[in-house]
Amino acid sequence: MAFLGTLCLILVLTTLAGNLSNRLGVPAVIGELLVGILIGPAVLNWVQLNNLVSIFADIGVVILMFLGGLESNLQLLMKYLRPAIVVATSGVIFPIVLMGLASWWWGFTVLESLFIGVIFSATSVSISVAVLKEYHALSTREGATILGAAVADDIIGVVLLSLMISLLASQGIQTAGSQPALALVLIEQVAFFGGTYVLVKWIAPYLMHLSERLVMASSVTIMSMVICMAMAWLADIVGLSGAIGAFFAGIAVAHTPYRAVLADHVEPLGNAIFIPVFFVSVGLNMTFDHFLHNLGIIVILTVLACLAKLLGCGLGARLSGFDGTSSAVIGTGMIARGEMGLITAQIGHQAGLMSESDYSAMILVIILATIVAPLLLKQTLKRMPKPKAVAEETA
Template identity: 90%
Template sequence: MAFLGTLCLILILTTLAGNLSNRLGVPAVIGELLVGIVLGPALLNWVQLNSLVSLFADIGVVILMFLGGLESNLQLLMKYLRPAIVVATSGVIFPVALMGLTSWWWGFTPLESLFIGVIFSATSVSISVAVLKEYHALTTREGATILGAAVADDIIGVILLSLMISLLASQGIQMAGSQPALALVLMEQVVFFVGTYALVKWIAPYLMHLSERLVVPSSVTIMSMVICLGMAWIADIVGLSGAIGAFFAGIAVAHTPYRAVLADHVEPLGNAIFIPVFFVSVGLNMTLDHLVENLGIIVILTVLACVTKLIGCGLGARLSGFSNLSSTVIGTGMIARGEMGLITAQIGHEAGLLGGSDYSAMILVIILATVLAPLLLKQALKHMPTGRPEQAV
């Protein structure tokens, strides 16, 4: 029952912090992230990232991405699929190359440096989705490209992580647990996307229509959550982020007559409990262990974490025909890091590639980049024209 008090404290402080952030003209997610930093091990240490907080956070990111899919335009996503792939690819190359070289120059071994580059290659678009929703930019061409690039980025991240695990094994470094072959992982993901097409085309419309005929309160909302959680679970099984599965579940349900009803029902559920806990959990990951001795590399890598995605993804967008302003929006929308980076860092720590102080530094850089991302995205969005569903700037 102690968790109820923790949850109550989180909800009170995130509500106040979100209100203050909005009054100051700052994205509300910034206030919620800072609540996690203040409450967590970095400062007061009142709240720890235990299993219950992690569970609520996992549900929060799933609901957030489901809502993102619910508000997305599938035709727009398909229209900008090619530039999204270009953006994702260039946005992976730049961090791996520049952050890897910088780490090597700082004194890390070549293998450690490559691993650090891979840590910061993946984007966590969940926080960008919250900012895009707040500024009504999810259905713009920039928003569609960011969302499409996030899907491609997740797949590339899984490939890179699998390759790194294979490389570690070739160096005699054995990982705990068995790792599936890369070919098998890719085949499973192909099956996942084929199933996603079937879900959008046939399965979701049938299930949603069936749910309306059930004599159960909120049956339509319940069925939508079954689809959402089920897709998140399957995506996790095939090596993708559960957030990606939830995003496609939102797209599938959005192509049924129940879209407006679900937005009214699911969004209050997410914003009332689970989504604030997700943002707080990001801040709870931060610790200040070995901060002074690693301050130099933390500052350098934090700057590079932002710059490499901004330039890499922005260049990909520019090569795809976007204007400088649109390219900046797309670049800033891809800066945030998240679960894939944390997982990769943890693997490096378990393999002995990243010692305790280096591991803490990498986690801190991930958190700092994630905190800076919505601020930079908000500044870029301020210059975007409003009032059109598909911006061409």
């Protein structure tokens, strides 16, 4: 029952912080992230990232991405698939090169520097989805490109992580747990996307129609949550982020007559409990252990973490025909880091590739980049011509 008190504290503080953020003209997610830092180990140490908080946070990101899928335009996503792949690829190359070179210059070994580059090559688009939703830019061509690039980025991230684990093994460095062969992982992911097509085309419409005939309160909403959670679970099994599975579940359900009803039912559920816990959990990861000792590398890598995605993804967008403002929106939309970066850093730490001090610095840089990302995204969205965004939404 103690968790109920923790949950009450989180909900009260995130509501107040979100209100203050909105009044100050700052994305509400910033206030919620800062609440996590304030009440977590970094400052007051009132709340720790325990199992229950992690479970609620996982559900929160799944619901957030499901809502993102509900509001997305599948035709727009398909139309901008090629630019999304270009953006994702350039957005992976730049962090590996820039942050790898900076780490090597700072004194890390070549293998450690390469590993740090891989840590920051991954994007967590969940934060950006919240900002895009808040500013009604999710169904623009920029939003579609960001979402498509996030999917491609996740696949590239899995491949890079598998290659790094193989490289570590070749150097005699053992990582925790057994890893499936890369070829098997890729086959499973191809099967997942094939199953996603079947879900969108046939399974989701049938299940949603069936749920409407059940004599049960909220049966349609329950069925949508079953589809959402199942897709998130399957995505996790094949090595992708559960958020990606939830996103495609949202797209599948959006192509049924129940889209508006579900948005009205699911969004209050997510915003009332689970999504605030997710944003707070990001802040709970932060500590200031070894902060002064690592201040130099933390500042350098935080700046590069933002610039690498901004320049890399922005360049990819420019090469795909976007103008400067749209390229900046796409670049800033890809800055936030998240679960893949945290997982990769943890693997390096457990393998002894990173000291406790270096590991703390990497986590701190991930959190700082994630906090900066919504602020930069909001500023670039404000520069985007409004008529253009509206036109794309209705296309």
